[in-house]
Amino acid sequence: MSSKAASWRELIRGRNAAYSLVLFGATILHAVNVYITITILPSVVRDIGGLDYYAWNTTLFVVASILGAALATKLLHWARPQRAYLAAAFVFGLGTLVCAVAPSMMILLTGRFVQGLGGGFLYTLTYALIRIVFAERLWARAIGLEAAMWGIATLAGPAIGGMFAEFDAWRAAFWLLLVVTVVFAVIALVILPTRHESEADNTGIAWLQLILLTAATLVLSWASILEDVGSIAAGIAAALVLTIMLFLVEARARNRLLPSGALSLTTKLGALYAAAALLSIGVQPEIYVPYFIQMLHGQSPFIAGYLAALMSIGWTTGSLISAGWSNPAARRSIVMAPMLMALGLAAAALFMPVHGQGDWSVLAPACLAFGVVGLGIGLGWPHLYTHILEAAPAKEQDLAVGAIVTVQLFAWSLGAAAAGMTANFAGITNPGGIEGASQAARWLFAVFALAPLLGLLAARRGVQA
Template sequence: MSVTTAMPTVVESLHGMAFYAWPFSAFMVANLLGMVLAGEISDRIGPGKPLIAGLVLFGAGLVIAGTATTMAQLVAGRMVQGLGGGVLIVVMYVLIGAGYPPELHPRVFGMTAVGWVLPSLVGPVVAGTLAEHAHWRLVFLGLVPLVVVGAALVLPGLRRLPSDPPREAAGASAAYRGGGRSRWPFALLAGAGVILLQVAGNRLDVVAVPLALVGLAAIVVAIRMLFPVGTATARSGLPTVVLLRGLAAGSFFAVDALVPLTLASVHGWSPAASGLPLTIGALGWSGASWIQGRYPSVARSLVVGTGLGCVAVACALMAFVAWTPGSGWVAYPAWIVGGLGMGLIMPSLSVLLLEFSSADDRGRNSAAMQIADALLSSLTIGFTGAVVAAATAGAFGLPTAIGSSNLVMAAIAVGAILVAARLRRRVSVGAR
C-alpha cells in the first residue's frame, strides 16, 4: 500500500516511466507463484520453514528495491517481495488452522483485518510524505524493521505448534485435477494471462483482441489446475468458498479503484476528498470483521449472503454517483456499506475454508482461495480499466463508462448471493 503511493516518484527518479507497470506486474506474478509454492510445501512439511522463507524473501525484496539504481533492479526487488508476500499470506491461514481451535477462527480472522486496515490508513500518507519531503528509498527500507519485529513476534509461537512429520501430497489433493503434482507452472501461466489482458485493455487497435483471447485462454487453463474441481459450477463445499472469494473481491475492488476517479473527474473533488471514502470503507471493513468475530454461532452462509448484499448495494449506489450531478456525497455512506459487507464476507469465507480443509490440504486450499481473490480482482479491474480507456478515447462519456462498470460489478455481487445459498449444504472434510 505504501509502495503504490510512492511508485510515481520512484519510477521518475529511475527514468523508467515507460516501464511504470512492470514493478506491479512482477509483484503480482511472483505473488501467485509464492502462494502455490507455500501451499504445497506447507502441506508437506508444515508452515514453520515456509514462514521463515517468506519473511526473508519479503525483507530481501524491500532491500533490493530500496537500493535500486535501475528499473531492472527495482523490478527484481518487487518480484522477490511479491514471492515472499505470497508465501506469507498462505502460511498465515495454515498457522491459524494449526494453532487455534475452530471455535476461535471467526475471532482470529476478524483480528487479522486490523493488520490490513491500519496500514491502509497510515501507509499511503506516510509513504507520500517520505517520497515528497525525504527520499523514496525510505518507503522500502523503512519497512524492513517492521519485518524484523513481525518475525520476532511470530517465530516463538512456532515452538508451541505440534510437530508435523512430512506427508505425501497425493492423498491430500483429491479435490484438484492432476493429483499431487506441482502446480507452480500454472501460477506463472495465470500471471502471464493477466498481464496480456492488461496490455490488451490499454490498446484500442486490432492487436488488442488476439492479446485478450490468448490471455483469457491462459487463465482458463491455469485455474482448472489451481482451483478445486467444481469451482466453476459452484459445487457445494470448498469449491463454492473459493468461487465466492473471487466474486466478492472482484466486484468490490473493481469499484473501489473507480471511487477516487469518479469523485475527482466527474464531480471535481480534490484528491484528498476523493480518497476519503476509501478510508471510511476500510474502517467499515474493520468494524464488521470485529462484529462477526463476536458472534461465531451465526450461520456463516447468512453472514456471507448479508455481506454480498451490502457490496451489491454499494456498487449500485456508486453507479448512481457516477450518473447523477451533485451526488458525490453519496459515496461516503455507499462505501461504508461496501466496507461493512467485505468485513462480513472475508473472515467468514476464511472460517469456512478451514472447516472444509484437513491438516493435509490447508496450504493448497488456502492458496486456491488467495489466487481466486487475486485473479478475479485483476480481471474485473482490467475490465473497468478498458471501459474507462474507451471513454477517454471518445467512445462514450466517462460517467457512462464508470456507472455501467459499477452496475456490472453490482450484478456480479448479486450473482454471488445466489451462489452463497449453496453454503447451507454443509459437507464434512471426508465427504469431499
C-alpha cells in the first residue's frame, strides 16, 4: 500500500469526483429507495390493497438484493465496469417502472423483486468498483463515504417519502427514482472505464448455494410472522437445516459464493467474515425502535422515525472518523466496534423499556445508546472491508468483494427475522400494549447484545497477524 497519506479531498476533485458521484450516487439511490418505500407503503395499501402482503415488500426486496449481490461480480467480469453498471441501473429502473404503474399488490411485489435485484447489483458494484477506480490508499475513505450515503438516505428517505404520501402521490415517488436512475446511468456511460484488467473468471454461477440461501431467508422470514410456537420452531429448524446444507455445499463446490477459507473460523478471512456478519446482525433491533419510542415514550411517528435514525447516523459518523486510520489504529477499530455495540445494546436494554411517556430524561440515555451502537459498527466497517481484501487470495479479490455484501445482506435478513421472533416471544403482541412493548424492548436489546460479543471473539482472531 502506498505510504502517501490519503485525504478526503482526493475523493472529491478531478476524475475521482466523477467516480464518487456515480458510485456513491448508486448507493444513495438504493438506500433512499428503501426508506421511501417503507414510508409510502401505507398509502400504497390504501390505494391498491394487499395489506396481507405488506411485509413481503421488504422480504422480496432483500432476498432479490442478496441474489444481486451474489451475482454482481459475475456481471462485472462479463460486462466490465461501464456496461455492468448500466445493466444494473437498467434492472433497477425496470423494477422501479413496474412499481410506478402497478395496478395491484402482486404486480408491485414483482416490481419490488426486480428492483431489489438491481439494487443488489448496484450496491455490490459500488464496493467492487471502489477497488478498480480508486488508489488502494483511498479504499478505507471511500468505504467511509459510502457509509455516509446511508446516513443521508436515512434522513432524506422518510422526508421524501412522507412528502409524496402526504399528497397521495406514491406513484410519483417511483417516477422520481426512475428519473434519478437514468441520470446516474448517463454519467456512468461517460465516466466509467470500459475495461478492467483482472484474473480471468472461468468459474460458473453457484446456483445451488443461491437457491439454498434464498430458501433459508424466505423460510425464516415466513416463520417470523407466525404465531403458533410449533410452526415457528419448525420454520427455524427448516431454516437451520437449509443454512447447514448451504455451508456444506459451499465447502465442496467448484463454483463458490465465498473465497477460499471464508467458511473456517480458524482462518483470518473466515474470522473477518464472521465478525462482519455478527456486527450486521447486531444492528437489527433498529427496526423496532420507532414502535418502542412511540409506545413507551409518547413521541410522534415523525420524531420517532428520526430518533431511530440515530443508529444509522452513528454508523456514518464512525465510518467518517475512522476511514483515515491506518494500522495499528485500523486493527484496533475492528476490535473496538463490537465492544461499543455490545455496550450500546446493553444500555438500550436498560433504558428503552422504561415507560417515560415524553420524559426526555428517560429517553435521552436510550437515544445515546442507539448512537453508540451505530458508532461502534461505523468505526470498524471500513477496515473490515480492507482487511478482508488483504486476507483474500489474490485471484479471488472480486469474489471477496461480492461476498462482503452477500454476507451483510444475508445477516441483515436473518437478524431481522430473529428480531421479529424475539419481540413476539417477549410479548410485543401478547400481552401487547405498554407492558408488551416494555418486555419486548428489554429482551430484544439484551439478546442481540450477544451478537457483537461473539463478534468480538471473531474480530480479535481476524486482526491477528
